[in-house]
Amino acid sequence: MSLTFAPATDAAIPLYVVPADGRDAWLDSQPERVRIWAEANGFDASLGKVLTVPSETGALALAAVGYGDAAARARTRFALARAQAALPEATYRLAGDLTAEDRDEAALGWLLSRYRFGRYKGEGSPGAALIAPDGVDAARLEAIAAGEAFTRDLINTPAADMGPDALEEAIRDLAGDFGAEVQAIVGDELLDANFPMIHAVGRAASAQPRLIELLWGDSGPTLTLVGKGVCFDTGGLNIKSGASMGLMKKDMGGAATVLGLAQTIMQLKLPLQLRVLIPAVENAISGAAFRPQDILTSRKGLTVEINNTDAEGRLVLADALALADEAPPDLLISMATLTGAARVAVGPDIAPFYATEPALADAIRAGAETVADPVWQLPYHAPYEEMIEPGIADLDNAPKGGFAGSITAALFLRRFVTETPRYAHFDIYGWQPAPAPARPKGGVGQGARAILQALPGLLEL
Known part of the structure; x- marks a missing residue:
């Protein structure tokens, strides 16, 4: 689905953004029939309240959306996106006194609200359209929305149609759109190429495990992105319950x-060299499945005792991170739906992250605040290192006790990044459990906008 702004037209319906404390002043500026209509419809300018006003002939003349007060806005991201679903299908232009930051959030939220996942039942109408507000970088916002739509489509697609082979195909299609290069190491070739943990996790599935690499750009600073690609997770021999397995397509x-x-970066033609590494596997059950108490030797040479086959994401990421670290980039970022502990700590709406340098963490936090993409830094707490050291191997993939599960997972991954000074890891959820403005129930990206916002300062673009 194309999430773009509508072409400018004189026929666009004005959409007034009215804060609660500016309601009376706005009404005073309108014709009497508008004031009467607003009063009759109880328009109080509370956050998200929508008013549509007909002309004398009954056609839609204008609309207004309440902007509430500062306290209400602080509790709702993409508050104005509520109007997109509530308004009649037409083309609108924003009117009202908004800050540049508020215009950006309103415009992006509107685009994201038009997302529909229609692979299995048709997309349906995307609803009301918006002309790009004055002062916003429309091309940038459209690129961000396109990248988010790609993320949502991938997550929302069930594993029957988005296994490791289909994920590789999607990456090849993406590369073809932007002139990037893709290569993949598949099946037993992983052993020959020294990716033993990716192979071990995925070898029990019918779709062969693989490491997929995308390369784009030939000049500028280097950015490597590593993403956990467990296309479905049964938990392996430590099988999940039915309830816990229900969302494992994500x-x-x-x-x-x-x-x-990556799509957004390429669409914006940022002046950098991009490398994306995706270890793509399905953690399945068969006679070939890896077992509890197995000890695996990683690409890095570190040995790992398997104390729970359901802690597989860190294993595949470890081999991919070791590869990334062999040619240290200027910035390395990994993202994974890694631990339930992260969800317990911060809930589904916030992306916890870890950073090896204070300046890196500061840039990510600042970017997140600017673009309404909430994150929260958790610590690499050194005293917990002993929790991931089992005694008979270098590392334990599932420390006992359950304490600090997200932190111990991050510490585990950091053991495989020894040559790259600037490394950040995100432990995301990737799913919107209930509909919210600009975020329908289903797959959702987290942290990507914060990273994109931080990149110019971090890489001196």
């Missing part, structure tokens, strides 16, 4: 999010 949400970010 266990490739890290891969989907970095691919959406």
Whole structure:
């Protein structure tokens, strides 16, 4: 689905953005019939309240959306996006006194609200359209929306149609759109190429495991993105319950999010060299499945004791991160739907992240605040290192006790990044559990806009 702004037209319906404390002043500026109509319809300018006003002939003349007060706006991201679903299908132009930041959020939220996942039942109408507001970078917002739509489509597609082979095909299609290069190491070739943990996790599935690499750009600073591509996770021999397995098509949400970010970077033609690494597997059950108490030797040479086959994401990421670290980029970022502990800590709406440098963390936080993409830094807490050291191997993939699960997973991954100074890891959820403005129930990207916003300062673009 194309998430773009409508072409400018004089026939566009004005959409007034009215804060609660400016309602009376706005009404005073309108003709008497508008004031009477607003009063009759109880338009109080509360956040998200929509008013449509007919002309004397009954056609839609104008619309207004309440902007509430500062306290209400602080509790709702993309508040104005509520209007997109509530308004009659037409083309609108924003009217009202909004800050540049508010215009950007309103415009992006509107685009994201037009997303529909229609692979299996048709997309349906995307609803009301918006002309790009004055002062916004329309091309940038459209690129961000396109990347987010790609992420959502990948996550929303069930594993029967989005296994490791289909994910590779999607990446090749993406590369073809932007002139990028793709190569993949598949099946037993992973052993020959020294990716033993990717192979071990995926070898039990009918679709062969693989490491997919996308390369784009030939000049500028280097950025490597690594995304967990577990296309379905049964839990392996430590099988999940039915309830816990229900959303496991989203266990490739890290891969989907970095691919959406990669699309945005390429569409915007940012002056950098991009490398994307996706270890794509299905954690399945068969006679070939890896077992609890197995000890795997990683690409890095570190040995890993398997104490839970359901902690597989860190295993495939570890081999991919080791490869990334062999040619240290200027910035390395990994994203994964890695731990339930992260969800317990911050809920589904916030993306916790870890950073090896304070300046890197500061840039990500600042970017997140600017683009309404909430993140929260968690610590690489050194005293917990002993929790991931089992005694008979270098590392434990599932420390006992359940404490600090997201932190111990991040510490595990950091052991495979020893040559790259600037490394950030995101432990995302990748799923919107209930509809919200600009975010329908289903797959969702997290952290990508924050990273994109931070890149110019981090890489001196």
